[in-house]
Amino acid sequence: MSRGADLLLLGEKIITSRGASTAPLLGSELGCLTVIEKGAVAVKGGVIAAVGSEEEIVQRFPPEECRRIIESPGKMITPGLIDPHTHTVFGGSREDEFALRISGVPYLEILQKGGGILDTVQATRSTPYEELLEKSRGHLDRMLIGGTTTTEVKSGYGLDLENEMKMLQVINQLDREHPLDLEATFLGAHALPPEYRGRTDEFIDYMAQEVLPQVVEADLARHCDIFCEEGIFSISQSRRLLQKARELGLAIRFHADEMVSLGGAELAAELGAHSADHLLKISKKGIEAMAREQVVANLLPATPFTLMKDEYAPARDMIEQGVAIALASDFNPGSSPTHSVPLIMTLACLQMKMTPEETLNAVTINAAHSLGLGREIGSIEEGKKADLIIWEASNPRFIPYYYGTNLVQTVIKEGRVVVEQGQLRRSKNENQ
Ligand code: IZC
Numbered sequence: 001m002s003r004g005a006d007l008l009l010l011g012e013k014i015i016t017s018r019g020a021s022t023a024p025l026l027g028s029e030l031g032c033l034t035v036i037e038k039g040a041v042a043v044k045g046g047v048i049a050a051v052g053s054e055e056e057i058v059q060r061f062p063p064e065e066c067r068r069i070i071e072s073p074g075k076m077i078t079p080g081l082i083d084p085h086t087h088t089v090f091g092g093s094r095e096d097e098f099a100l101r102i103s104g105v106p107y108l109e110i111l112q113k114g115g116g117i118l119d120t121v122q123a124t125r126s127t128p129y130e131e132l133l134e135k136s137r138g139h140l141d142r143m144l145i146g147g148t149t150t151t152e153v154k155s156g157y158g159l160d161l162e163n164e165m166k167m168l169q170v171i172n173q174l175d176r177e178h179p180l181d182l183e184a185t186f187l188g189a190h191a192l193p194p195e196y197r198g199r200t201d202e203f204i205d206y207m208a209q210e211v212l213p214q215v216v217e218a219d220l221a222r223h224c225d226i227f228c229e230e231g232i233f234s235i236s237q238s239r240r241l242l243q244k245a246r247e248l249g250l251a252i253r254f255h256a257d258e259m260v261s262l263g264g265a266e267l268a269a270e271l272g273a274h275s276a277d278h279l280l281k282i283s284k285k286g287i288e289a290m291a292r293e294q295v296v297a298n299l300l301p302a303t304p305f306t307l308m309k310d311e312y313a314p315a316r317d318m319i320e321q322g323v324a325i326a327l328a329s330d331f332n333p334g335s336s337p338t339h340s341v342p343l344i345m346t347l348a349c350l351q352m353k354m355t356p357e358e359t360l361n362a363v364t365i366n367a368a369h370s371l372g373l374g375r376e377i378g379s380i381e382e383g384k385k386a387d388l389i390i391w392e393a394s395n396p397r398f399i400p401y402y403y404g405t406n407l408v409q410t411v412i413k414e415g416r417v418v419v420e421q422g423q424l425r426r427s428k429n430e431n432q
């Protein structure tokens, strides 16, 4: 085997967590980053072959034998960002709802009147497969430019067999075709469609008995979610659907305790969920239960920001009590129309008092754990996928600090340069 690397990255600093591939970072460890000054990363076959000081790496992988070298003096290199909660596939858009909410109409009231999610359901049902595919590809391109290299994507705007399958097929096709890696989540119980009005239990039965088994049979999703919320789906309906999903081998993650404290966090702990998401209204018992059962809390601060709330998830309490924290965009056309994970880091700092260092771990290694991918991605360590970002910045505090500005210069996905000078590179062959 040749000594040469496919790609050798030489940077001012390498910034990553270390030694957390088997379990998420908790408590004071969440703020711990390893900094390698004058560092280097060698990549071979899409995987990190070595990381360390430039001196050491260059000895092991002589530059003259490497296919490509990228030198980035003054710049830092971090792992690619991971977004563990998005609703990226949808028809239509909801800028009118945005304006309506500014005028004072609440999110749930819009939904109860048949708008909101149901507006997007109608638009998604009537959008043909190819159109949905291209629209979603565009969103993924924007995420990639912002440094996201892996994202979870939910169904949930179909709410019937045909359209849920259509959405999941789009997600799976994009996972194969787009540089970003996608984790597909079945969210058939996202809202009650008009044809089931007044028959919520029957709808849950339909999803659990008919749709879910076909999704699993076709191998279209790895995770199952439900919008567990007052006026949407109850704790017992959520338990019923999620238990069935677990029996069928899916991992569980769900919308919990966002607007009303229903005991979603406790249910997540009871079911051994990978994550419980939102958690603005998590109870003390919920925090204890999640810490005990090691359920990752996916916090989504862009949603209360967009909904103009004064309240955010109690991140500091949760960190202190040993809950693993990840952050996600919740990208969707209603309550969080942003593709940007760096913006989420800013909101987590300013509204939840997380430190910049904590937010970087929350969108890398802990986000990986929330998806069950802690061993494959989320840090710059030997054997992991070579998903890397070169930033127009020299330390991690710049990422949340300069909000609204994209500081991502280069994105490398499994060893391929996919964003250069902040622009997408489309052809696979352009790289070498
Ligand atoms: O389309 O409004 N909260 N689901 C639960 C959403 C927000 C997405 C939407």
Ligand code: ZN
Residues within 6 Å of the ligand: 085, 086, 087, 255, 330
């Ligand atoms: Zn969501």
